[in-house]
Every structure is written in C-alpha cells, then in structure tokens.
Amino acid sequence: MPEPDEFVVTPYEVRGRIDYARLRELFGTQELTAELLAKLHHLTGGDLHPLLTRGIYYSHRDLAPILDGFANGKPFFLYSGRGPSGPLHTSHLVPFDLCQWLQRRLGVPMYIQITDDEKYWARSGLTREETASWGLENLYDILALGFDPKRTHVFFDSRSIAALYPLAIRVARKIPYSTVKAVFGFEPSTNIGLVFYTALQTVPCFWPSWAEGHSVPCLIPCGIDQDPHFRVTRDIAEGLGYPKPSLMHSQMVTGLLGDAAMSTSGDRPDNALFLNDPPETVDRKVRNAFTGGRATVEEQRRLGATPEVCSIWALWRTRFAESEDKFQEVTAGCRSGALLCGECKGQLLERVHKFYRYHNEARERVKSWAESTIVTAAPKPI
Numbered sequence: 331m332p333e334p335d336e337f338v339v340t341p342y343e344v345r346g347r348i349d350y351a352r353l354r355e356l357f358g359t360q361e362l363t364a365e366l367l368a369k370l371h372h373l374t375g376g377d378l379h380p381l382l383t384r385g386i387y388y389s390h391r392d393l394a395p396i397l398d399g400f401a402n403g404k405p406f407f408l409y410s411g412r413g414p415s416g417p418l419h420t421s422h423l424v425p426f427d428l429c430q431w432l433q434r435r436l437g438v439p440m441y442i443q444i445t446d447d448e449k450y451w452a453r454s455g456l457t458r459e460e461t462a463s464w465g466l467e468n469l470y471d472i473l474a475l476g477f478d479p480k481r482t483h484v485f486f487d488s489r490s491i492a493a494l495y496p497l498a499i500r501v502a503r504k505i506p507y508s509t510v511k512a513v514f515g516f517e518p519s520t521n522i523g524l525v526f527y528t529a530l531q532t533v534p535c536f537w538p539s540w541a542e543g544h545s546v547p548c549l550i551p552c553g554i555d556q557d558p559h560f561r562v563t564r565d566i567a568e569g570l571g572y573p574k575p576s577l578m579h580s581q582m583v584t585g586l587l588g589d590a591a592m593s594t595s596g597d598r599p600d601n602a603l604f605l606n607d608p609p610e611t612v613d614r615k616v617r618n619a620f621t622g623g624r625a626t627v628e629e630q631r632r633l634g635a636t637p638e639v640c641s642i643w644a645l646w647r648t649r650f651a652e653s654e655d656k657f658q659e660v661t662a663g664c665r666s667g668a669l670l671c672g673e674c675k676g677q678l679l680e681r682v683h684k685f686y687r688y689h690n691e692a693r694e695r696v697k698s699w700a701e702s703t704i705v706t707a708a709p710k711p712i
C-alpha cells in the first residue's frame with residue numbers, strides 16, 4: 331500500500347510537513363516554469379519580484395492565456411482576499427505583495443475580499459464585532475502595501491453584500507452540496523453559513539465581467555490552500571457564461587515554531603510575527619524561533635545548517651532580503667556554517683524593525699481613503 335500523505339492542506343486546515351511537488355499533483359495544478367516567468371518578466375519589465383525568483387510562487391492554473399491576452403490588449407484584473415480572524419502576520423502579505431507589484435507594473439485593477447462572515451462561521455471563538463473590526467484593521471495593513479486608491483476595490487462581505495448577492499444567488503444554484511462536502515470535508519455539524527460561503531468567494535471572480543457586460547479575465551494570487559475554492563469556481567464558470575479564473579499559488583511560509591505554515595489557529599501566537607507586535611515581542615519571537623541550526627556552534631561551523639527547514643530563512647526569503655545578493659549571502663553562509671543563527675537573527679531583526687516602522691506610517695496614511703474603496707452597490711439590478 332502507498333504511504334498516506336503526511337500532510338493536510340485545505341482552506342480550513344494546514345498541517346504536517348508539506349511536500350509541495352506532491353501537493354501540486356494532488357490538486358492537479360501546473361508548475362510555474364522558467365518559461366512562464368520569462369513571459370511575465372517580458373510583460374512587467376524591470377526585475378521580477380523576489381517572491382517569483384525565489385520560488386515561493388511555484389504553481390498556477392492557466393497563467394499563460396491571461397498573460398498572452400494582456401500582451402494582445404485584453405486587460406485582466408487581480409483578485410485576492412483575507413479572512414479576518416485576528417491581526418495579520420507577515421506571511422499573510424505574500425498574496426498582496428505580488429498583487430501590489432503586478433498592479434504597479436501593469437496598471438490593472440485589484441479586487442480585495444474581506445471575509446468577516448467566513449471567519450465568524452469558521453472560528454467558533456470569534457464574535458461578529460471581532461471579525462468585522464479585524465476586517466478593517468487588516469484592510470489598512472493590506473492597502474498600506476502601496477495599492478493604487480483609484481484602481482483598488484474592496485468587497486467587505488458583511489458591508490458589500492448588496493453588491494455581491496445578485497451574483498451569489500446565481501453562483502449558489504450551480505454548486506451541489508455533495509461538491510462542497512467532498513472539497514472542504516464538511517461534516518453534518520458544519521454550520522450552513524460555511525456551506526454557502528464558497529459561493530461568496532467565487533463572486534468577485536465574475537463581478538467585473540458582470541459589471542462591464544463583457545468577459546474580463548481574473549488572476550488570483552493566493553496561498554495554495556485556497557485552491558479548492560477556485561476549483562469549484564472554475565467548474566461552474568462557463569455554465570454561467572464567465573471566464574474561468576487563472577491562479578498563481580504560493581507555498582505557505584514556515585512558522586516560527588517550525589510549523590508547516592505561519593498559521594496561529596491552534597492558538598500559537600509565537601508561531602508568527604504579527605504586524606501589531608511591539609518591537610520587544612518581535613525581538614523575543616525571532617530570538618526564540620526554530621532554525622535549521624546544529625546543536626552546538628562547533629558542529630554548525632563544521633557541518634553548516636539547513637536553510638530549507640529554518641523559519642528565519644523563510645522570513646529572509648519571503649520579505650526581508652532586500653536584494654538577490656543579500657539572499658544568496660545568507661543562504662550560502664547558513665549552509666557553509668560561516669553564518670551562525672544568532673548573527674543571522676540579529677541581521678534579520680534590523681530589517682524587520684525597519685519594515686515595521688515604515689509600514690506603520692504607511693498604514694496611518696491609508697486610513698483617510700480606505701473606506702472609499704469598499705464597494706456597496708451592485709452595478710445593475712440582476
């Protein structure tokens with residue numbers, strides 16, 4: 331008998347040591363190849379984003395047609411989202427960093443969904459007031475990455491429902507219960523909010539086509555854990571007369587305690603660097619973080635360490651190495667044993683603190699226009 335996979339990746343659970351190549355096979359997605367990256371490079375000009383060159387985005391669905399279409403004058407829009415279950419941590423920025431970069435390079439519209447309803451349904455410990463207020467706090471953090479106020483639109487589920495519902499009605503009719511049960515592993519005790527919810531996550535994929543009255547392709551950068559929602563979307567798209575969304579999938583970012591993802595749903599706040607952590611907390615979490623280091627300094631000098639399993643290396647890789655040279659220097663130093671974990675953490679912390687200072691200022695500035703991005707009305711009656 332084949333070994334069962336030792337990991338689980340669904341929108342509602344990520345655990346185990348993830349074999350990303352195997353996960354791609356299981357999900358049936360395509361590899362983000364060097365050829366595709368070259369195509370993207372050609373279109374965007376300048377340097378490719380580090381999240382692309384460092385392999386964090388590694389999988390996709392139908393990326394080529396959307397890029398070819400754009401090159402031939404057919405614009406697309408970007409879509410990603412956030413379930414507001416608490417403060418954002420640095421790995422939550424991975425989809426939005428790529429979106430912001432693509433928006434700036436290509437001038438395309440961005441749709442952000444804030445699912446305060448989903449998190450209320452999915453997390454029994456949260457009140458409605460909490461998911462709604464985290465939704466707004468999270469939105470400030472996302473917009474602070476540098477989104478263009480004129481081209482960025484937000485579906486804040488509980489406040490945008492009038493805009494979403496006419497399409498949700500049509501989407502929901504196409505999705506049988508047996509599909510969501512199989513895709514998400516729902517149990518008889520699952521509340522019916524979650525059963526309906528996937529319809530709402532689909533709506534933004536079609537919304538611009540509906541609003542403009544002709545097909546507008548959609549590109550979704552997201553963590554690969556969100557792919558199951560969009561398999562459902564892609565299955566029903568054509569039946570509703572809309573284009574199937576394309577996707578770019580990222581790997582999850584290793585948690586500070588060494589978990590497969592920086593998720594804190596198991597009540598492990600030290601597993602992640604939250605954007606609202608004060609500087610002392612950031613210091614403590616980084617200093618205590620799980621690394622790929624050896625038991626003793628002597629051993630590490632002699633044998634080197636293992637970046638691939640290290641939560642600190644994951645931070646350098648996803649955000650904090652400011653250049654390719656710096657990233658290579660850290661990686662090579664780690665592997666050879668020249669760079670010890672304490673020194674590496676110190677260098678990383680300088681960058682983390684700098685980013686937090688910059689981010690907090692940018693976050694204050696977006697507050698004056700964040701509300702104006704929230705879509706509240708449907709573009710037409712049905």
Ligand code: TRP
Nearest residue numbers: 410411412413443445531552556
């Ligand atoms: N379900 C996502 C979460 O739990 C939120 C979300 C809504 C999303 N729409 C999306 C994520 C589109 C990625 C792409 O965080």
